[in-house]
Amino acid sequence: MVSLHNYVFNISPISESAWQDINALFLPKQLRKGDYFITEGKTATQIGFINSGIIRAFAKGRNGQEYNKHLFTAPSFIGGYASLITGNTNKINQEALTDCELLVADYHKLTALYDKHPDFERVARKLAELFFAAKEQREIELVMLSAEERYLLFRERMPGLEFEIPLYHIASYLGVSAVQLSRIRKNLAR
C-alpha cells in the first residue's frame, strides 16, 4: 500500500518539517459503501486521500442520468478540486462504491502551509499539472477512441476493477450505456 508520505514524496520531496505540518492535518475517516464524500451544490472544504476502497466522481444531467467522471482507487487524492480552487459549489458528487479508509484534511489549512513551505506548494503545482495532463489525455480518448477501445484501455489500466463494482458504473465511466457495454463485451468474446 502506498502511504500518503510516499505518495507525496514521490511527486516532489519535501522537508521533514513540512511533512510534519502536513501530516498533522490529516485525520483518518471511514466511508461506508454508499456514503458521499462531496455533494453537488455544496462548497468543498476538505481534501481526502484514499488508503483503500473505490470512489466514483459523477455528474448528474437534468434527466437524472449520471456520468462517472472518474473512478478513484488507492492511492489517490479525492475531493471537489474545482470547488476547492474556485470557491464555487461542487458541480459533481463523490460516492463510495465500497467501504473506504481515508485520510482527510481541511483544504484551506493545508494551502495555508504554502507560504511556510514552498516545497509543499511545489507538490501542489506538480499535482495540478499531473491532474491536468491526465484530464487532457482522457479528453482525447473520449473523443478519438471508440467505446470498445476505451473499454480495452480501461481493463488494461485498472485491471480487476471491473469485477469489484457494477458494470453499469464502468459503462458510465466509459461514456456509454450499460446496454452498449454489454454489446461490446459480447462482441469481444467472439
Next chain:
Amino acid sequence: MVSLHNYVFNISPISESAWQDINALFLPKQLRKGDYFITEGKTATQIGFINSGIIRAFAKGRNGQEYNKHLFTAPSFIGGYASLITGNTNKINQEALTDCELLVADYHKLTALYDKHPDFERVARKLAELFFAAKEQREIELVMLSAEERYLLFRERMPGLEFEIPLYHIASYLGVSAVQLSRIRKNLAR
C-alpha cells in the same frame, strides 16, 4: 489588450524582481496563418503567450481525422503543456488559424525561476489548477450536453469567433462533423 504582465498579476501578484526575470525570457514571435507552434512527435521546449490571433490545438486519429481540443485566443498561454510537464513527446499539434503575435520563452528557463521566486511558482500552481478546472468543465459538457447545446454555449463564450475561422474547425472543437453542425445551425434558424 491584456498584456502578459496583467495576465500574470491577475492570477497571482509577484515581486517586481520576479517579473523582471520572467519578462526577460519572453521574446516576440510572429506566426503566419498555417504555421505550427508545436508538432506531435516532437518534445516541447517553449511556452507562448498569445497577444493576438487564433491558434487551434488538435489531435489526429489514425484515419487522419482531426479533433480540435481547444481554440486559443488572446490573452492565453499556449504550448505543449503535457509534453513540457512530462517530457514525453507531444500528442497534439498547435496551428495558427490566423497570423499571430506571440511572446515566447524557453519553458525550462522559466521553471528554473521557481526556486528563486516562490511567488512565481504560485502563479504556475494556480494556472495549472485553473487549467484543470477548465478541462474538467469541458469534459462534463462533452459528455452531458447535446451537440446543439455545446454549440450555443460556444457562441456565448467566444462571441464572434465563429465568423473568424472556418466552421469545420468549430465543428471539430464541438466534437461533431461539419455536416452535423450545419444541420444544427439549420435547426436553430427555424
Next chain:
DNA sequence: AGCTAATCTTTACATAGGTTAATTTTCTCC
C-alpha cells in the same frame, strides 16, 4: 438453502450523428 433484490443481457425499436458525394455559396487573389 432459498428468497429477494440487484445486476446483466437481450431484443426491439428509435435517433443522433457519421460518411460520401453533389451542389451551392463564399472567399481570395490576379
Next chain:
DNA sequence: GGAGAAAATTAACCTATGTAAAGATTAGCT
C-alpha cells in the same frame, strides 16, 4: 470583376448507440 479554390450546405444512406422492457443471472441476506 471573374476564375478558381475553399467552405458550407444538402441529400442519401448507414451505423453506433440510446431507451424501454423482458428475461436471465448473480449476489446478498436471513
